[in-house]
Amino acid sequence: MRQIIKIAWRNVWRNKLRSFIVIASMILGLWSGLFSASMMSALNNQRINSAIKSQLSHLQIHHPSFQDNYDIKYQINSLNEVLEALDENKKVASYSSRIVLSGMASTARGATGVKLIGADHINEKNITDIHSHIVKGTYFSGSTSRQAVIGQELAEKLKLDIKKSIYLTFVNENGLQERLKLKVVGIFKSGNSMFDGSHMFAKKDYLDKIFGKKDIIHEVALVSNDINQVKELKDELLVAFPDNEIELWSEISPELGYANEMLSFFLYIFMTIILIALSFGIINTMLMAVLERKRELGVLMSVGLNKSKIFLMIAFETLFISIVSVPLGVLISYITISYFGDVGIDLSIVEEGLEQFGMGARLYTELYLDYYINITLLTFLLTFISSLFPARRALKLEPAVAVRSI
Amino acid sequence: MNVIETKNLKKIYSQGEIKVNALNDVSINFKQGEFTAIVGPSGSGKTTFLNTLGGLDKPTFGNVMIDNLDITKLKANKIIDFRLRNIGFVFQSYNLIPVLTAKENIEFIMLMQGYSKEKRNKRALELLDAVGLSKESKRRPGQLSGGQQQRVAVARALASKPKFILADEPTANLDSSSTKNLLDIMYDLNRKEKMTFIFSTHDQRVIDRAKRVITLEDGKILSDKIT
Structure with a gap:
């Protein structure tokens, strides 16, 4: 040989x-x-x-019916237990509890459908990187509560700029229309124009005041220490909280x-x-x-x-x-x-x-x-x-x- | 004692619709230690006869018995193995393996036979010495003259200690000095070691040294003379 x-x-x-x-x-x-x-x-x-980084995070928790039509009455079941479990789970690097309102954003120049995410803006930095994509203004500042950070596409669509007001009309828990007035403090450009044209962020404290309670949470978005452990983490949470919908990023956005x-x-x-x-x-x-x-x-x-x-x-x-x-x-x-x-x-x-x-x-x-x-x-x-x-x-x-x- | 016996050998080639009788009922025996030249004009069947004796070609009819074994009945891989152990070949165009040195070319056959490294080395050096090429052992065929290559080919043919050597026009491409040198070497091996040589040749210098001359014409034996 x-x-x-x-x-x-x-x-x-x-x-x-x-x-x-x-x-x-x-x-x-x-x-x-x-x-x-x-x-x-x-x-x-x-x-x-x-x-x-900008929208999905690794895993999201919702009420099983919430994502059908974003009805705000569908809040996360057993919220305190869920948050406690996330605090104790070592696979969880960070999470953010959010209020999500789906409604119509409008100005004197136009109107469009948007999703408003109300979150603790400091904690949210650990979940999304919107704060690092601010192209104008700031990512929330000072103590004013009615602040909004909006996508550049949305700003262009509604001819908005910093310090301008934006109105969000949404359907409240009672099925009635309600309107919020927010002031634009920052404009972001995430690199995804579709996302930028349909999303805005607000302080959760302000929305808590509007709803008159602090425990309204529609969405918990979390990031794991290791993306390869996310599937395992999902299975663990599903066993513990079968009455909530727990989805991987690839399930939230199946096309991805x-x-x-x-x-x-x-x-x-x-x-x-x-x-x-x-x-x-x-x-x-x-x-x-x-x-x-x-x-x-x-x-x-x-x-x-x-x-x-x-x-x-x-x-x-x-x-x-x-x-x-x-x-x-x-x-x-x-x-x-x-x-x-x-x-x-x-x-x-x-x-x-x-x-x-x-x-x-x-x-x-x-x-x-x-x-x-x-x-x-x-x-x-x-x-x-x-x-x-x-x-x-x-x-x-x-x-x-x-x-x-x- | 007969080393080779052929019985009613026929080889028919088809050239389009024409059938050519390259060998026509050839029955002949070769004894141990013969130094035989097979002569005849081009197309007389000399090469076909040698190829059939060596198992490179299968006859259309007839048998080739080597030490009482009919090699025409052997299957493809068996005949390759049989050739390896029993028959040495020397070709007109030397046909050494160009990527191996002179020594490696000789060792190659022994390697195929499973000789140990020491035995291969010893015999290859002996054979190179026998053909006068000890100093050229590390040269590749391209670095050797035609005569030197043919001497390596003879050494290679002898490497496996075959029963006989078939040489197809071994001197056709050599000058007179190389031809004489090669014939001397083969003649010595025949005389001292009783090695059987069967040549096909046109070369009168080879015919003059042969002990037996068989003349073929149109695939038939025309004459068979002991000189």
Whole structure:
């Protein structure tokens, strides 16, 4: 076997130029595939992270009927027990109890449907990153209670600016319309224009005063210490509080969850297509190598190299090309993905389009380790499959004819 | 004692609709220690005959018995193994493995036979010495002259201690000095070690050194002379 491996290795380097071209094409193919995958993965993750940080959080708790029509009478069941459990659970990093009002925001210039989130604005900073996306004004300030922080899209829609008043009309617990007057103190731009056009934040203290009680909570949004533990955390809470609806971010926003699942499936399809295209290059090269060495293969068969060893020799030659090119391709990909993962890629030229999908203008490439590993294994598998055709061609040679080949 | 016996060997090739009788009812025996030249014009069936003796080609009819074993009945992998252990080949174009050194080319056959590293090394050096190429052991075929390559090919053929060596026009690509050198080596091996050599050749220098000359024409034995 050692001798077969030695011959195969030396055969790879007999025609250095050809081997370098195949190796370079494999490196380039792997790099372009992995780098493109990292961009797609980054776009998707950025969209998910943006949604998680600005609106979804990791997990949300509601009354089972609340999300059907945002009726404010559907408040969280056993609220104190729920909050106590969250305080004690070590998987919970932070949570925010919110009042959520769905209604019509209006000014003298126009009206639009919005969702008002009333939360403890200091605690809310641990859950959402709206405070870091203020483009005008401040994220609540002073002791004035009627403050509102609104999205930039909403401000543009209603021609609003700082210090201007905004009215929110909503249906109260008794089924009657009620109107709040708030003063805009800050305008945020989260990177998701749809969210920015339909959300505003207010101080919970003020809403408590309006409702005349402090225990009205429609939503608890929480962030876990580890996103991978969120599913487990949800199951624990579901067992403890079966009369509440507890949803993961991917359930609250199923389109994001599906997109995430689809993306990882799509990335493998994408890489497989690239690798299949590369495989044809390998097949072509190895076939040429076999056909131009017919006489030599005939001699090897004549002097006693049996068919399984001829097969192994061709398979090893193909494998060696991969052994050289795959680590290099993966390493170069890793270096470039890590580099652009740090400095980012400037996509400001398509910023507006990206914002529609909740993505920022700077893309930080990223790719999971298991993807690198799986693609490496897939490449070796496809390389092995690629060796079958040339090896089979070699096995069909008749030694008596092959030794006389030119 | 017969090393090889052929019985009614026929080999028919199809060239389109035309059938060519490359071998036509050839029955002949070869004894241990013979130094035989098979001669005849181009297309007379010399190479086909050697290939059939070596199990590289299967006859259409007839048998090839080597030490009373009919090799025409052996399956593909069995015949490869049989060749490895019993038959040495020397080809017209040397046909060494270009990526292996002279010594590695000789060792390769022994490796296939499962010789230990020490035995391989010892025999390869002995054989290189026998063909006068001790100093060239680390050179690859591309760094050797045609004559030197053919001497390595002879050493390779001898490596597995075969029952006989089949050489297809071994001197066709060699100059006179290399031809003489090669023939001397093979003649010595035949004389000292009783190694059986069967050549196909056009070369009068080889024919002159042969102890037996078989002439083929149109796939038939025209004459069989002991010299």
